[in-house]
Amino acid sequence: MTRPAKRTTSADVAREAGVSRATVSYVLNNRPGQSIPEATRRRILEVAERLEYRPHGTARSLAAGRSDIVLLSVPDLPIGASISRFTEELAAALAENGLALVTHLASARGRPLPDVCATVGATAVTGFTPFPAETVRALQRAGAEVILPLTAPDETEPMLPVGRLQADHLISRGHRRLGYALPAHPRFTAMTGERLHGVERSCATAGLPAPVTATVGLDPESAASAVDLWTAAQVTGVCAFNDETAVAVLAGARARGLTVPTDLAVIGVDDIPVAPVVTPPLTTVRFDLHAVARRRAELIVAGLTGSPAPPAPTAAAGTELVTRSST
Amino acid sequence: MTRPAKRTTSADVAREAGVSRATVSYVLNNRPGQSIPEATRRRILEVAERLEYRPHGTARSLAAGRSDIVLLSVPDLPIGASISRFTEELAAALAENGLALVTHLASARGRPLPDVCATVGATAVTGFTPFPAETVRALQRAGAEVILPLTAPDETEPMLPVGRLQADHLISRGHRRLGYALPAHPRFTAMTGERLHGVERSCATAGLPAPVTATVGLDPESAASAVDLWTAAQVTGVCAFNDETAVAVLAGARARGLTVPTDLAVIGVDDIPVAPVVTPPLTTVRFDLHAVARRRAELIVAGLTGSPAPPAPTAAAGTELVTRSST
């Protein structure tokens, strides 16, 4: 709620420095192929500094035909902490390349993604899962040049190693029958598959039966029922979809008089802040979101500049076991 | 990584509909004071639909001198879950008014806020705490028209009721000496003051001594030391800055052989997902971030349109006690 307060334009700088706008533009973007004597260059830079000139991104985008805005489509409404952190890491990584991130909640009642893409003038669009072909086309018509993830080979199943790491850890501890705790909230359904798949693979590799899955809500009763199920199936180790679910399993075990980890071992994913201070401290798999976000940012920048994509990191990079007392 | 794929402009629609660009603009923005026969109107709308025309936000912003972008300055790097949720709620609430939110991590190594404001062409800038006067001026020069929060009366201490609610609950349970658990991570320091202040006020009102503060890190040892401090001071009830800290206090109490809530009562803030499944289930204060974000969005929209600000909600609205077994 303040006055418009006329902003300084490159014309102001040009006038003050006694040159034309074009020269100012060349200097400030230090465009190659232009011969500008050091004296002029310094003078322009000095004036720009003094007038606090900042190029108007909107106008620049219009002229250049491309903006510095990346649109992130976030699946549902209330999100887990790790996704939020991914968002922030991505924003930070993009910011280092002069790109701004705008997040769009893809709820049913909200505006469709291509609409938003057009109105903010985004040149790149990202999401957690690949977009349907029709959406991709609509986005392109809306001005998006880079759309990720596509179904590129290195992007297919980034979460699979997480499940493998969980299962391998339990198996190495001698557990022969594993359980898998699925989260109750529907917003996770898109992500559960991969992690569970990783656990199944490890079981198969070790010649063990497939994990016994159970849905665990965030209340003690729900968790206790799941524990009953696992006890009946002689499960001794449980991989949980995430740490919240794991903590619920901990509560369920306690409700049934089981001690962790001797009667039942539990391992989570995420290493949430409370993981070290629950009872017993939770063994978990930490996922290096920083690295994932960074890589995503690199891919976007590469796509925008037309440079080749950076090499893919090894599959399990950034996935780390944090051993505590629950296993 | 796809082709530019020329976008449809309003000129395309105009040509196809056999009218001028201005007419298209008038119809699509259904501008009052223009008399356009229903036939023409329908024809233009139909063509726009058919060509999948979406106005180019960048150009619109340039022409109108104002963008539909709101910039949110987020304090430090890794953020608590509740702040992330606020961000998302705000984005959703703004999206309903056709505004897009871009978040900027105000880290030291990042670009300064006014820079970002200019490059994304934001018309409104928000943050969690009021901006220093100098920053406000720089933002205005960068094109920001609305800057919140200012030190408006209704925005000053939104978190104070949270502390009051915590303390009042413990006092009503008969506790006469309270402790306050401060988080160890420096990123919270800007926010601890208000909540602690609320607790202090309630203590003063009830004629009790000021709360005994202790810093509690997210590890059992740190929490145990704090518990020792409180035990020595005959504290029987602890208000924690947030749920994570509260869970740590729970661990500290257990480490010292105290039972919760009989020996030591604990109350948190946020109602994080694991709150119902820790031992014992955590009593906490839930903060209606949805309402806060909504109100913030309303204030921004009001500021942008020049309409009067909506009435302030009552101070404690949206703050709710969730009673479980830890008190």
Place this chain on the structure above:
DNA sequence: GTCCTTCACTGACGCGCGCAAGCAAGCCGC
């Protein structure tokens, strides 16, 4: 003296849009 090249710039266009002003046609009152 003429021609060519390099240097150091400048003029002007266009990106897609909102909006002020203008303008032809039709109609009305007198």
Place this chain on the structure above:
DNA sequence: GCGGCTTGCTTGCGCGCGTCAGTGAAGGAC
């Protein structure tokens, strides 16, 4: 028949910027 009013448009400007084509002056080659 004429001035004035409404209706239904159109023409044209400008937002701030990137960028291309051009241009005058200086310097060198012959």
